[in-house]
Amino acid sequence: TICWSGLEEVFPDVRSLCILHSSSSLPADSFSHIPLLEHLYLDGSHLAKVTSGAFAGLPKLRFLHILVSSSWGGVNVTLEPGVFQGLSSLEELTLAGMSLALAPAALLDPLVRVRSLRVDRAGARDLGELFCLLSPGMEKLETLELPDSMVSSIQNGGCSGSNPWPTVLLSRIRILDLSGNPVRRVEPKSLSVFQNLSSLSLSMVDVWVGQLWGSGMGRVNKLYLSSYALRQFTPSLSDLCTLVVKHGVESLDLRLALITAFTAEVMKRCGPGLRQLSVTSQDLSGMDLGFWTGTGQIQGLMMVLTKLTNASFCSAGGGRVWNLTSLILHENHLTEITTDQFSCMPLLERLDLSENHISSLAHRALQGMPLLRVLDLTHNKISMLGEDDFEGLPALEVLLLEGNKISGGIAHGVFRRQHRLQDLSLGEIDIIYQLYLNMLFLGFPTKLQHLLIDTGPGTYLTVGHVPAPEFPMLLELRGKMIQSSDCENNMFPMVRELKVGDGTKFDCNNIFLAPYFLNLESFEFSANPEKFATPYTTINQLRKLKRLKLTNLNFSNHTDPSVTFRNLTELRSLVLINCRLNFLTRSMFTDLVSLRVLRLYSESPLILLEGVFIPLLSLSTLVFDQVDFRCDCSNGWLLDWADNSRKTQVVLLQRQQCIWHYQRLNFLSTMERLCQTEDDFLSYVSTTAAVCTLLCLALGYRFLRWPCVVLFFRLRGWVERRVGRRWWRRRMGGQWEELIEGEEGEEEVRYDAFVSFSSGDEAWVLGEMAPMLEEEGEPRLRLCLHHRDFEVGKGIVDNIAENIYCSRRTVCVLTRRYLRSDWCGLEMRVATHRLLSEHSHRLILIFLEHISPFELSAFHR
Structure with missing residues (x-):
């Protein structure tokens, strides 16, 4: 549970803040000490009240998201009047998981600059209940999203008190999202206020599509229709085409809808205006693949999760040319690409066949697409790349083959025609022990900016004599072992970002790779310390490095951590994940004067020597993802440093643990208990004793002053009479009785x-x-x-x-x-x-x- 007063530790120059909490209320002026805040995200499961003035003092806040994450339906959250007062710069507001039935009438009045409003899971039955909350002063509002709010009917019954809808405001809406609502009824003229929508999303339950064109709405550029649940929306293709024509729909997206008669004859009724068609989660395995001939103007087709086993659109079209520019057949049941399968699509620029079961590419399978720029074949079963597989794709810029286990070989010159290639990912290259990059291209594409190579158990990589790329490159290498002996090539100096992952060992000329990538600005390296023992100290030669992430390195063997990070004066972000470090010392970070973010993760106990972070003059964020400290007082200084540091934000320290007698204990509480000094203890005891004494004296003086005075003198008199007389009797001997009688007589x-x-x-x-x-x-x-x-x-x-x-x-x-x-x-x-x-x-x-x-x-x- 967050204590909102603890937010005072957040730096006043913070611009983005995300809080996950379980508090029941949000008090006033919670964020007033962060005046520069622009993005605020609040996610709570027990929020019940937002106090007036909760967001006061945030004149620059532009994005505000308030989420009650524990519920599907709307929760009654009390929003006091004036909650959003002062948010004059707010542009985007999201309220999720809360009911607005009891919201004040003028709740949204201060939000005069809001462009996008999203009310999620509001629990309203009638759409008008949500429309009536809008303020006429929200003149810039263009996007209104009301998803999953249980709206079941759309009717224009006005607002409470015989007030009409804010029609002037609603007429400016360009994007209206009602997805996830079980809409069962759309009354005539109920949407007549919307005459120029660019996007409309609706979820239907047994609704005749004719209710939509009778609703009075005007032109809709993009229309998204879905079934609230599987098979609850079964429109006919004929009705959908009528809807498309009446409202000038250019893009139609159908999800979970059961559509029959998907034929060319019916598609003619959609007219020439339909440009984009998307069908998701529907069984179209038996559809007429020549449906597109009914309306040859479709430029984009997406069929996802439709169980297609065949994509022979061209053969079904009878030789007609289809001016399609984008074809997405993601997550279907395609097994092969046949000869000239897409040859009728000369204008095609994007082809997505990812996550199918394609095992082979037939001869001339990808012919007839001279303008194709993006080809996605990821996560298929392609085992071999032939010499002519991509010959008909001279304009190809992005080729994705990741997730294919290529065990049958890669022919030389397979990419010889792809001179414009910018992004290439090669799947898992299995049983190929030598990979010659220059032979794949018979040269090298000088525009290449991203290259991913996923090798098998062991691959010998040769770049060869290639021209230098024209642009900085991102190089990703995956596999168990990659070796290269020609690291002094023209490609490696152009690499600005290098990712070596999944326990890959990459050696250049039998040494660590760093000396051959001296221009690196970002380096991510994940090793396997159990199998390979490699010294990594040459990382200190990467003087231009700005981002460094090291995972599973073994600094305890062959590597001196105090030397590894020297000379990295431009480094801004450092992430160390399970690098077998026993100590962090000041000498490790001496040269990291520009470091801003440091993230630590360690599964073994870690000791931070006192003053280790002093050289990090620019450090603003220190993140402890998971660090098993030792329950040792040598780490105790960290608590004082974290508490007193005003320029460094320490994140997740309260969640860390330490090892004590084979037990994992909370680090903060254990250190406070073990490392309390004698001075601290004496100060605590003396302070407690002084406070108790003062309280007792005050209470005694108030209630027992005079009884104590009387008791004191009675005791003193008794002592004087008893003790003093015995002592005087021993001294005076026989004269005692005479003196006592005389004194008593005189006293009486x-x-x-x-x-x-x-x-x-x-x-x-x-x-x-x-x-x-x-x-x-x-x-x-x-x-x-x-x-x-x-x-x-x-x-x-x-x-x-x-x-x-x-x-x-x-x-x-x-x-x-x-x-x-x-x-x-x-x-x-x-x-x-x-x-x-x-x-x-x-x-x-x-x-x-x-x-x-x-x-x-x-x-x-």
């Missing part, structure tokens, strides 16, 4: 009464009470009055305690002022405690005012 007759009174009642005590008892009474009494009889220089508390214990009785003159006085309260408590401990003492209360019994303690009542 010192005062007859201690008078406790408030200063406000002093006039009555001195004017009436004291004269009457001391001068007029019989017998005359000796009173202790604090202003007269307290010993000068002694503390007030000492005087109170001593004089009360030297008096036979205590007289308390009670008034409301007396009860509010702290000193009077103390005198009363001391007298009460003496009364409880010495039953001979008496406490007399004199009430000068009427006082409620509830103002006194229970004992005094």
Whole structure:
């Protein structure tokens, strides 16, 4: 669960932010400290409330996606008024997985610059419910996507309160996506507001296509029709052609629809306007392959997952020429390409036959396509490439043969006519132990920019004497072992990006390849450390390198990691995946002054020595994909560095583990527990003790101040009487009894009464009470009055305690002022405690005012 306050650690110059969370609410001003943010993606499974002002302070935000990923239907998420206030630059908004039935009426009013709005899985039955949420001020809105929202009917019933749809706004919509909705009914004139759509997507359930041309909509350039579920939409081809003609459809895409009578006669009704036809996920194995003769204007045909076993369109066309420019027959059941199979398509530029079961190319199979630029034969079963297989393709630029196990050989000169070739991928070359690139081309295509070679167990690669390519190249090599002895050729210096993957060992003249690719800017290398032990230190010669990704290298053998990354001053991104590193030291990264991104993945325990990242002056992102640290305090510095570094964002550190006694433990919690220093512990204990002491003192002063004072003096008096008298008795011997009798006698007759009174009642005590008892009474009494009889220089508390214990009785003159006085309260408590401990003492209360019994303690009542 994300703590939104933790976002304060995100750098203020971040422009793209993706958050996956499980919080239930999005508070206000969550992103106000990131004012430059342009892209924001929020994915949560428990989001229930978005507070007003949640996106305040984001004046440059252009793309906002809010996704509730836990549900298929719409969840009731409370969107408070003003949620999108201040998003004046927002261009694209996506709300997925939340119901908008209870959304405020003016929710979208601030979004005046939005061009694209997507409301996914909203759970609305009627399309009008979603149209009514649109604000008239959204004048730039062109794309409206409402997929998977359970819309079952399209009817123009207006909005609540007899308000009409925002027709002016809807008339500007160019792209309307209603795919994934179980539409069962389209009422007449319900779509009349849309008169110039460039794209319309609909999912239907047992709907007659005639309802669409009766809906009142105007021209539609691209029309996507699909069945909500398999076999729930069964339109006739005749009705579809009528729809195409009535609405000027140029591109028709049919998915999961069950169509019958796919013939040339019916296709004539589609007219000359249809340019693109796409059919997906429908069994067309028995269709009439000459259907295209009914409308010879189709320029693009795509049939995917249609179970086609034959692609003889030309022979079925009876010799007619088809002006087709793109033919995609992806994921069908084709097994071979016969002679002149596509010869009636002289304008064809793209042919996609990928993921079929083609095992062979017949003689002249690819003839008659002089303009073909892209040929995709990936993931078939082609085992041999003959000399004339591609002879009729002089304009070919992209040839993809990846995923074919070529075991029958590759003829010399097979690509001799492909002088314009820019992208070539050769499938798995099996049982071919020598591959001569110059012999494949009988020269070399100087425009080649991407070359992929997938070899078998072992291949000896020879480039030969070829001219230098005109453009920088991307070279990909796959296989178990590739060796070459002519690495000093004209092609390797033009390679700017090199990918050697899948545990491939590639040696040039029996040494590592780096010295022969000195102009590399991007290098990805994946080795097999269990089989090959190769020193990789020559990587430091790639001085122009900007991106480096190393996977499964064994730095623990034959390679000094402190030398490998020297001289790479232009390197910006470094990814190290399971490279058998036990330590990361500062010397490894000394020259990486331009490095911005560092990603680490290690399955073995890894120790980061203190200060290892100090040389990385430009480092902005440090990612720990998976690092098994050692539970050792030598890694403890990393926590302080990650917490204090303001220029480097440390990612996924909280998910990492460390090894402790054959157990995997959370790295952060374990390090905090193991590596807490003595100073930290003492500071923690002393701070805790000080806080507890202050709390106790505060509470004691508030509630137990005077009882504690009385207890203190009682204990002191008891100690003085018991301990002091024993010590004095041992010292004085026989004189002790006489002294004690004299002292006790003197103490008993010192005062007859201690008078406790408030200063406000002093006039009555001195004017009436004291004269009457001391001068007029019989017998005359000796009173202790604090202003007269307290010993000068002694503390007030000492005087109170001593004089009360030297008096036979205590007289308390009670008034409301007396009860509010702290000193009077103390005198009363001391007298009460003496009364409880010495039953001979008496406490007399004199009430000068009427006082409620509830103002006194229970004992005094």
